[in-house]
Each structure stands twice: as C-alpha cells, then as structure tokens.
C-alpha cells in the first residue's frame with residue numbers, strides 16, 4: 001500500500017517522518033553521499049555562510065539592544081569553556 005512506511009528508506013524518514021534505526025541510517029547514508037558531491041558541498045558551504053551571517057546578525061542585535069544580556073552570555077560561555085579545560 002502506498003501509505004505504509006517501508007523502513008530502511010529515505011522515504012520512510014522524510015515522507016513518513018519515521019525515526020527508527022533503519023530509516024535514520026538510510027537517511028544518513030543518503031545525506032553523506034549527497035554531501036560528497038559537488039552540489040552537495042555547495043549546499044553545505046551556503047548553509048555555513050548563512051549560519052555565520054545569522055550568528056553575526058544576532059550578536060549585533062544583542063550588542064545594540066540588549067548589551068547586558070550579551071555580557072551575561074559571554075560570561076556564561078567563558079565559564080563553560082574554562083570548566084571544560086579544567087580550570
């Protein structure tokens with residue numbers, strides 16, 4: 001039947017939203033293969049560029065509109081990083 005999930009397929013993952021081990025694995029395999037192609041690498045570069053611009057826009061917005069919140073976040077991140085490095 002057309003409306004039943006076939007597990008272990010990208011269709012199961014993307015159309016039916018199934019997250020069973022086989023469907024996740026099929027989707028990961030497809031994604032890895034796609035990212036190894038030239039157009040896949042172009043998509044990854046574009047997404048990274050968008051992400052970097054978004055982070056920059058968020059930082060600028062915080063700096064202009066909520067400088068105290070930005071300072072609190074900076075202090076929090078510094079503490080987390082220092083804890084990870086055993087200080």
Ligand SMILES: [Zn+2]
Nearest residue numbers: 007018020023
């Ligand atoms: Zn499944």
